[in-house]
Each structure stands twice: as C-alpha cells, then as structure tokens.
Amino acid sequence: MAAKKSSTSGGRKTSPGVNLNTRPKNYQAVIKIVGVGGGGTNALNRMVQMKIGGVDFVAANTDAQSLLGSKADIKLDLGRKTTRGLGAGANPETGRQAAIDSEELIREALKGSDMVFVAAGMGGGTGTGASPIIAKIAHELGALTVGVVTRPFGFEGRRRSVQAEEGIQALRDVLDTLIIIPNDRLLQISDKDVKASEAFITADEILGNGVRGISDLITSPGVINVDFADVRTVLTDAGNAVLGIGQSSGEQRAPNAAQAAISSPLLEANMDGAEGVLLTIAGSENLGLQEVDEAARVVTERADDNAEIIFGQIYDDSLGDSVRVTVVAAGYGQRPNRSNSSMAEGLENSEEGELPGFVQG
Numbered sequence: 001m002a003a004k005k006s007s008t009s010g011g012r013k014t015s016p017g018v019n020l021n022t023r024p025k026n027y028q029a030v031i032k033i034v035g036v037g038g039g040g041t042n043a044l045n046r047m048v049q050m051k052i053g054g055v056d057f058v059a060a061n062t063d064a065q066s067l068l069g070s071k072a073d074i075k076l077d078l079g080r081k082t083t084r085g086l087g088a089g090a091n092p093e094t095g096r097q098a099a100i101d102s103e104e105l106i107r108e109a110l111k112g113s114d115m116v117f118v119a120a121g122m123g124g125g126t127g128t129g130a131s132p133i134i135a136k137i138a139h140e141l142g143a144l145t146v147g148v149v150t151r152p153f154g155f156e157g158r159r160r161s162v163q164a165e166e167g168i169q170a171l172r173d174v175l176d177t178l179i180i181i182p183n184d185r186l187l188q189i190s191d192k193d194v195k196a197s198e199a200f201i202t203a204d205e206i207l208g209n210g211v212r213g214i215s216d217l218i219t220s221p222g223v224i225n226v227d228f229a230d231v232r233t234v235l236t237d238a239g240n241a242v243l244g245i246g247q248s249s250g251e252q253r254a255p256n257a258a259q260a261a262i263s264s265p266l267l268e269a270n271m272d273g274a275e276g277v278l279l280t281i282a283g284s285e286n287l288g289l290q291e292v293d294e295a296a297r298v299v300t301e302r303a304d305d306n307a308e309i310i311f312g313q314i315y316d317d318s319l320g321d322s323v324r325v326t327v328v329a330a331g332y333g334q335r336p337n338r339s340n341s342s343m344a345e346g347l348e349n350s351e352e353g354e355l356p357g358f359v360q361g
Contacts, residue, residue: 039121095129
C-alpha cells in the first residue's frame with residue numbers, strides 16, 4: 001500500500017566523510033544496538049536470543065559481572081577506574097562520569113555506525129546516567145540515534161521514578177527519536193498473578209520487539225522492502241515516539257494484529273498528530289498481499305493525512321500462522337534541544353586517561 005506522503009532521501013552524512021548518496025548500491029547499513037546498564041544488558045541478551053539479524057550488539061556497563069555474562073558482540077567496561085567494575089550503586093552521576101571517562105572507548109565501538117539504538121532501563125545508575133552520554137557520542141559520529149527505554153514499575157519506588165524522568169529528559173535532548181515503554185502498562189496485559197521476575201522478562205521482550213520492528217525494516221528480506229534513507233526521513237530529530245505491537249492468528253489475523261497494535265496499552269498517546277509512522281508487517285511466506293493491504297489500511301486510516309508513512313513487509317517463518325504488526329509513530333511534541341542536556345555535558349572537558357580496551361565477545 002502506498003504511503004500517504006511520498007518519502008524522500010536526504011543527503012545527511014551518517015558517518016564521518018561518507019554520504020549515503022555516494023555509497024555503492026549493495027552497501028548495507030551498519031546498525032548497532034547498545035544495551036546500557038543492568039536493564040539494558042538484560043534486554044540485549046534477550047534480543048540476541050530473539051535472533052535479531054543484521055545488527056551488532058554492544059553491552060555497556062559499570063558492572064563487570066554483568067558484562068561477563070553478556071552475549072554481546074562487543075563489551076564496554078565503563079569507568080573501571082571509577083567503579084572498579086562494581087557498578088554505579090544506583091547513582092546516575094556515577095554512571096554519567098563512568099561514561100565520560102570512557103568516551104574514547106565508546107567512540108571506538110560506535111564509529112562507522114549508520115544507526116545506533118540505545119536500550120536501557122531508566123531509574124538506576126548506569127542506564128540513567130550513561131545512556132545520554134552514549135547517545136550524544138553516537139549522534140556526534142553521524143549515526144541516526146534512537147533510544148528505546150523503559151520507565152520503572154511503580155513497585156520500584158519513587159526515587160527510581162524521579163531518576164528515570166531526569167534521565168529520560170536528558171536522553172530526549174541528545175538523540176533523534178525516543179521510544180518510552182511504561183513498565184506499569186505491561187501489567188494491563190499480564191496475568192494478575194504474574195511474578196516480578198516474569199514482569200521484567202516481559203519488559204525485555206517488548207523492548208526487543210520495539211528495536212526489531214525498526215531494524216527488520218532495513219535488514220530483513222521481504223516483498224516490500226524499505227531503504228535506510230526512508231527510515232532516517234521519519235526518525236531524524238523526531239523527538240517523542242510511541243510503540244504499538246499486535247499479533248494475531250486465524251481468520252482476519254492481519255487486520256486484527258494491526259488493530260491490536262494501534263490499540264496497545266503500551267501507547268502513551270494515540271497516533272493523532274504523529275508526523276511519521278513506521279509500519280512493519282511480519283509473517284511467514286503464506287501471508288497474502290491482500291492481508292497485508294488490510295493490515296496497512298487499519299493503520300493508515302488512523303494516521304494523520306499529512307503523516308509520512310514508511311511501510312514494509314518482512315518474512316518471519318517463526319511466526320507460523322500468526323501475523324505480527326509493529327507501529328512506531330514519531331514526531332510528537334517536544335523535540336531534541338541539544339543545548340539543554342546537562343546530564344550529557346562534560347564530554348569536551350573529560351580527561352583522557354588510561355582506558356580499558358573493549359572486549360570482543
């Protein structure tokens with residue numbers, strides 16, 4: 001189905017000295033997913049298990065024990081001289097300083113990236129404090145930078161909630177697009193007897209599906225493919241975004257999955273007013289074009305007439321008889337204010353010291 005507004009490819013440089021318009025036709029976008037802190041590292045491990053393809057996984061933490069168990073391709077031991085590998089003690093300032101101390105380490109790991117996802121659970125020390133620093137570095141390197149983070153559950157306490165909001169604001173000001181997953185809303189789609197450990201696993205899976213819904217558009221084969229430049233058009237400097245995921249099987253599986261996605265409890269706002277929409281429809285090879293059209297219509301009819309809609313269909317045989325629809329609606333309200341992020345300050349003045357090399361997994 002055609003988008004309501006045609007896509008255009010800009011000439012923004014995505015890595016130093018290299019323009020997408022001059023790259024060979026077979027160039028594949030370099031996408032890196034950075035899991036920051038304990039929550040981000042756990043989510044990253046879940047994404048590895050989900051077999052998200054065409055990306056590099058990077059774990060960044062102040063907790064050496066957590067890094068040791070990480071399944072990431074690259075492991076960044078942040079602020080070893082400051083934390084001695086023992087974590088940030090739930091103090092965002094410690095996490096922030098650890099990332100500043102490891103600036104060159106982070107730059108080395110992210111250089112050459114076209115797109116960087118920063119995944120974290122907000123409210124703790126490393127995820128909250130280090131994520132804005134890492135996002136700022138990624139953006140300075142020319143990468144399209146997208147944050148996918150979780151707000152803490154209510155049972156985690158007020159202090160963690162306040163710290164999370166401060167970290168979210170700092171992130172919003174240094175990256176292109178920020179997707180926030182409110183953990184408390186997961187309780188609306190969970191059994192009332194769900195255990196705390198199971199709730200955190202569900203949060204990791206939702207975060208992973210959000211990342212996959214975007215990255216698959218670029219990296220996975222399908223009948224309807226999407227260029228990286230199209231995704232960049234929607235997400236560059238878009239500010240706030242919301243995520244909806246729906247899955248259904250049986251009769252009317254495609255439109256039902258689409259309806260579930262745009263009605264998802266994870267959506268903190270409806271699609272009204274979104275300036276751009278990324279729509280991913282995934283299914284096995286028995287997914288018919290008529291079904292794809294029906295699902296796309298459900299979403300596009302809810303979107304604003306002037307919205308930029310980027311739509312792709314991908315194959316995922318693991319879904320069997322099910323269809324999964326992922327919707328990312330971007331361009332709400334507050335936009336990045338790169339001169340206003342105090343938590344991400346300090347990179348220019350950070351002292352260069354002896355930094356540990358990053359460990360290839």
